[in-house]
Amino acid sequence: MKPLDPRLLRRATAARLFLAGSVLIGVATGALVVVQAVLLARGISDVVLRDAAVGEVAWLLALVVTGRAALAWLQEVIAQRAAAAVKSTLRRQVLEHSLKLGPAWLSGERSSALTTLLTKGLDDLDPYFARYLPQLVLAATVPAGVVGWMATGDLIAAGTVVVTLPLIPVFMALVGWATEAYSRRRQRALAVLAHHFADVVSGLATLKLFGRAKGQAAAVRRVTEEHRVASMASLRLAFLSSLVLELLASISVALVAVGVGLRLVEGRLGLETALLVLILAPEAYLPLRQVGAQFHASADGVAASEEVFRVLETPLPAQGERTDVPDLRSTALHLHDVTVRYPDREAPALDGFDLDLWPGEVVALTGPSGAGKSTVLAAILGFVVPEHGVVVAGGSAADEFEPELWRRQFGWVPQRPGLRSGSIADNVRLGRPLATDAEVRRALDLAGAAELELDTPVGEQGQLLSGGQRRRVALARALVTDAPVLLLDEPTAGLDAEAEAAVVAGLRTTGRTILLVAHRPALIEAADRVVSVQGEPSELMPV
Known part of the structure; x- marks a missing residue:
């Protein structure tokens, strides 16, 4: 010492x-x-x-x-x-x-x-x-x-x-x-x-x-x-x-x-x-x-x-420095032969995956649990570095851009969304701190949470809310952003059929590009296109 x-x-x-x-x-x-x-x-x-x-x-x-x-x-x-x-x-x-x-x-x-x-x-x-x-x-x-x-x-x-x-x-x-x-x-x-x-x-x-x-x-x-x-x-x-x-x-x-x-x-x-x-x-x-x-x-x-x-002293992953991030409202997103392998795991979480995501379309990712659907979203966001393969937008690899600027293009709802102690409005505004009450209210309505008041208290990690309410608040947090692409990991999990229908209807009206992980038939049917992710079941990355 x-x-x-x-x-x-x-x-x-x-x-x-x-x-x-x-x-x-x-x-x-x-x-x-x-x-x-x-x-x-x-x-x-x-x-x-x-x-x-x-x-x-x-x-x-x-x-x-x-x-x-x-x-x-x-x-x-x-x-x-x-x-x-x-x-x-x-x-x-x-x-x-x-x-x-x-x-x-x-x-x-x-x-x-x-x-x-x-x-x-x-x-x-x-x-x-x-x-x-x-x-x-x-x-x-x-x-x-x-x-x-x-x-x-x-x-x-x-x-x-x-x-x-x-x-x-x-x-x-x-x-x-x-x-x-x-x-x-x-x-x-x-x-x-x-x-x-x-x-x-x-x-x-x-x-x-x-x-x-x-x-x-x-x-x-x-x-x-x-x-x-x-x-x-x-x-x-x-x-x-x-x-x-x-x-x-x-x-x-x-x-x-x-x-x-x-x-x-x-x-x-x-x-x-x-x-x-x-x-x-x-x-x-x-x-x-x-x-x-x-x-x-x-x-x-x-x-x-x-x-x-x-x-x-843990080394940071290599990060790009370019600031000319393409606007994904009009630019397609492509994944070419993406393979992701997590440390201490023999089998890759994602193996040679390809995907074309065009502006304005809704694409559902399906496949068995642990096949790598959540890993696809993590690779797009730059949370994991592919072993080989590349995420491309506008003819440039995503890892060439500054991570913060690149991630501003996306609204993300993970499998286990985190909420903080405060009010419903406080948690929704995490997506856009300067959002007005009217904008927060509209985001909640689009997320199928019209019954929730803005001043409804929220406990640590979403206590005081049901599982379905937590997920809809997290979805509203993604919707309140100006992000042109929404990455949604099972956004209707824990919702009944009526609430799920309201969420699906709200998502269709946004006009944004949506890539969602789906298991439920109603969500899959709402997609313009379904892409199957086939991989060996493995542990999902906690997010």
């Missing part, structure tokens, strides 16, 4: 500014530590040897202590603001990168694990910036200044510190190797707990229907116990390593103190110098001890940031 991951500095400007500020504060803190020790040694020796007043020294000491407190406060403020800025930057970068990677990549990730990573996981960076990194900077600046000043008064004591000081980083490195494994284990346990709990909650209705809800209690207890064991193992290691580092530092300071005491008794060392060395010796070891103490608090955040960088 690296003390300072250079990827944080490259990807977050706030981290670079924070590091620079911490260095300046560390240098100032080191100077004040030396000044404080000099004043204390001089004041005590003056009282003991010369019975002098300490008023002036006391005021100077008060100023130094106030200065150190102010620097500590400033360090805390900068650290908290830097941590918030870095977390915000990393979250934004992960979300943007995930969107660019597309549904094909997201289907291989656990959504609950990714959510936990971007919330609780990155929150563990707070102790890294607020506690560990400042101490790391102090450990790199304070001991050098302290030992250098000690050498001006007592070379033997300074030499003792120089010899014993490196032992602490050596033990810290050994502890770090063990801590890295424990932290990763704890992060994995947390991800499993979050994923399992989310699955249980989302499927609670089904579990209760089949009388299996109570049976999941044991599974939840098991994954919770695994997380508890991993967390306690990390704490146990933290306590033991802190004990070792404290013991090592105490023995080192004791060696310095014994040598100073003997030389003081023998008269080879003055009282003021001896006091200076004794005061400075613990200050030389303190930053390194604090680094060891804070290391474990920050280890979880560092482990989470490594997982973030795993996502950010």
Whole structure:
């Protein structure tokens, strides 16, 4: 585990500014530590040897202590603001990168694990910036200044510190190797707990229907116990390593103190110098001890940031840059010999598929479940990259165009449309944020959802709506766009015959090019042309 991951500095400007500020504060803190020790040694020796007043020294000491407190406060403020800025930057970068990677990549990730990573996981960076990194900077600046000043008064004591000081980083490195494994284990346990709990909650209705809800209690207890064991193992290691580092530092300071005491008794060392060395010796070891103490608090955040960088360093699929996207209102769309193969699957999801989609026509894709019908839509949208073959529009391959501009040509309704918490109007406007109430109302009417009011509340993932209502809201979201082509994956699934007839009638009146995946006879009969997708049944890509 690296003390300072250079990827944080490259990807977050706030981290670079924070590091620079911490260095300046560390240098100032080191100077004040030396000044404080000099004043204390001089004041005590003056009282003991010369019975002098300490008023002036006391005021100077008060100023130094106030200065150190102010620097500590400033360090805390900068650290908290830097941590918030870095977390915000990393979250934004992960979300943007995930969107660019597309549904094909997201289907291989656990959504609950990714959510936990971007919330609780990155929150563990707070102790890294607020506690560990400042101490790391102090450990790199304070001991050098302290030992250098000690050498001006007592070379033997300074030499003792120089010899014993490196032992602490050596033990810290050994502890770090063990801590890295424990932290990763704890992060994995947390991800499993979050994923399992989310699955249980989302499927609670089904579990209760089949009388299996109570049976999941044991599974939840098991994954919770695994997380508890991993967390306690990390704490146990933290306590033991802190004990070792404290013991090592105490023995080192004791060696310095014994040598100073003997030389003081023998008269080879003055009282003021001896006091200076004794005061400075613990200050030389303190930053390194604090680094060891804070290391474990920050280890979880560092482990989470490594997982973030795993996502950010996932290579993006090749993307086109052309902006002259042809208008599909008047341009045909062609698929030539398209073959798509998903990772870790032997059989292709789509094998040598050809399709011509002409402006204004309605084409139905039929075939057995898992034959690749949804994959056809994903290939057109650029969510999956064909192993070979090409999607062509206007004589150019679709992958030559900027993905965002290309996808503006399409309104899409996936197999499992996602709805967010809000109102019906809020969800429809996801297709076109500036749509008026009248335009939203018309889209709902065309989707066969005339009975739904615009202000009807919608829960997370479409809760409070029936399955058929969710699908019609998703269809209205596609219809409210200006997209010339609609890609609809079983748009009437879950609808009764009357509602299905209303949807079919509404689609026919749009005049748009429509490519739909269909199993139901009414939807197939409404198409101008039916294309069969024949392939070996395989798992459909989650969308």
